[in-house]
Amino acid sequence: MSPQQTQRSVAAKNGKRATRADGHRFDDMYAEWDDEETIAAIERALSAAGEVVRLEANADFPFQLRDTQPDIVFNFAEGIGGASRESFVPAFCEFWGIPYTGSDPLTLGICLDKARTKETLSHHGIPTPEFQVVECPDDVQRTLPLPVIVKPLHEGSSKGITQRSFCTTWREARDEVARVVERYREPAIIEEFLDGREFTVAVLGNDGDGRTLPIVELDYSTLPGGAQPLYGFEAKWVWDRPQKPLDIFQCPARCEPELQRRIEEIAMAAFRSLRCRDWGRIDVRCDRTGTPHIIEVNPIPGVIPDPAANSCYPKAARAAGFSFDDVILKVLAAAAARYDLRVFD
Numbered sequence: 001m002s003p004q005q006t007q008r009s010v011a012a013k014n015g016k017r018a019t020r021a022d023g024h025r026f027d028d029m030y031a032e033w034d035d036e037e038t039i040a041a042i043e044r045a046l047s048a049a050g051e052v053v054r055l056e057a058n059a060d061f062p063f064q065l066r067d068t069q070p071d072i073v074f075n076f077a078e079g080i081g082g083a084s085r086e087s088f089v090p091a092f093c094e095f096w097g098i099p100y101t102g103s104d105p106l107t108l109g110i111c112l113d114k115a116r117t118k119e120t121l122s123h124h125g126i127p128t129p130e131f132q133v134v135e136c137p138d139d140v141q142r143t144l145p146l147p148v149i150v151k152p153l154h155e156g157s158s159k160g161i162t163q164r165s166f167c168t169t170w171r172e173a174r175d176e177v178a179r180v181v182e183r184y185r186e187p188a189i190i191e192e193f194l195d196g197r198e199f200t201v202a203v204l205g206n207d208g209d210g211r212t213l214p215i216v217e218l219d220y221s222t223l224p225g226g227a228q229p230l231y232g233f234e235a236k237w238v239w240d241r242p243q244k245p246l247d248i249f250q251c252p253a254r255c256e257p258e259l260q261r262r263i264e265e266i267a268m269a270a271f272r273s274l275r276c277r278d279w280g281r282i283d284v285r286c287d288r289t290g291t292p293h294i295i296e297v298n299p300i301p302g303v304i305p306d307p308a309a310n311s312c313y314p315k316a317a318r319a320a321g322f323s324f325d326d327v328i329l330k331v332l333a334a335a336a337a338r339y340d341l342r343v344f345d
Helices: 036-049 061-068 085-096 105-112 114-123 170-184 233-238 257-273 312-319 324-338
Strands: 007-012 051-056 072-075 131-134 148-152 188-192 198-204 216-218 279-286 292-298
Touching: 036 051, 036 324, 051 061, 061 085, 072 085, 072 324, 085 105, 105 114, 105 292, 114 131, 114 188, 114 257, 114 292, 148 170, 170 188, 198 257, 198 312, 198 324, 216 312, 257 279, 257 292, 279 312, 312 324
Parallel strands: 007 051, 007 072
Antiparallel strands: 131 188, 148 188, 198 216, 198 279, 279 292
16 A cells, blocks of 8 residues: 555543643643644645544544554543543554554553553563552552652653652641542552752653663753742642743753663663553653653643643753654554554555
């Protein structure tokens, strides 16, 4: 089939960027979902490779996918509910025998579970902060050094991570565990807080041609006075607005060559150990000795096209000399190569 005849289906999320619900509480229900601008930008980028058919990642998706029979699915669907929600789209692609971009269902399920991710990293000798998983405040064990960070076990896009997540006492930690469990109906993970520099690393490609893009550093000195050094919901969705961007990122990061090498090496090691494919974004934080640790692995990175939105993966791509369209097409090409598909003349 020629590139002109090839269909490209986009498993869209159709979400809304998270907004402030009232003066005291933040509504993060749709924080993981993409807005129409992002979906349309991905669709436009993919149109350079052929016809694009949007497929909504909802209850009708399995049947729409079967009936459409696309040549390849560009998957950026975060899912609707459940700890395995990011696995649904690729699982149905595999069920119908349809190629798709990105990681497989197993990797997506593991990476959305912060504890399973850290267990895998630890097995491979990759540094990651110490942690414990608890299902209620009474389960909290005072085994980690304070301060600690309390997060929902399997959420993304900083859902459930607020300034209250930074806990300096065990009473605060217990209270935050109670809030997380009640609000998100899932266990909480309590993680050792590392007080060194923080970075995020975009990875593009696979073994043989996989590479890291320029490193992004987070500068917490730009947060409002008194804020904890945490890239949580407020920093991502409330203090940082396209109309008034938060100048929190430096890309390329200003780090000495040895630290850059260590960050890139640990990011690629995490990407490979979790068997990520085509693309991903790895969050890294250093301890007080300057040793990099993996905080999270994101096999479906956010890609907001507007530079003012401070989306890290496109920011790193621009620093590498790639346009938004370039990077979307490179992800498509990486996936197509795995299936021995031709997507361009």
